[in-house]
Amino acid sequence: MTDTTDTIEVAWQAPEFEYREKTSLWYWATIGAALAILALAIWQKNFLFGVFTVLAEVMLIVWGNQEPRMVNFKLAREGLRIDDRKTYDYKEMESFAWDDSLPGEWASLVFKFKKHLRPKLKISFPKNQKDQLKAAAVKEAQVQ
Secondary structure (H helix, E strand, C coil), X not given: CCCCCCCCCEEEEXXXXXXXXXXXHHHHHHHHHHHHHHHHHHHCCCHHHHHHHHHHHHHHHHHHCCCCCEEEEEEECCEEEECCCEEECHHHEEEEEEECCCCCCEEEEEEEEXXXXXXXXXXXXXXXXXXXXXXXXXXXXXXX
């Protein structure tokens, strides 16, 4: 039986992905590349590829302009909880690592899973909460 009275919980919010502001040159470059590919598709009489190119360019412009939503994270006894929808149990995790060398207010926490086909999970956290997160993660990893 494990003692649950001194469990550390840390909650924070972080952006869903790293947003980079795009200039008008970025948009014109993607449109130019799409037009060149579209011209190639028309020249080869591959109209399905032309339609795909137009749809892909529209999606690229729409998604490129989308800013990230804020996601709720919680590191607690049951594991890492994301937006009260997904929980990653510590038993599924092989290791974790920190990367706070990046400039800005965000650092990264990377989880490696025991299942080798599962990709690593990289999440952002505020640099000022690193000590709290490290204490909670190390304590819970030792309990598991």
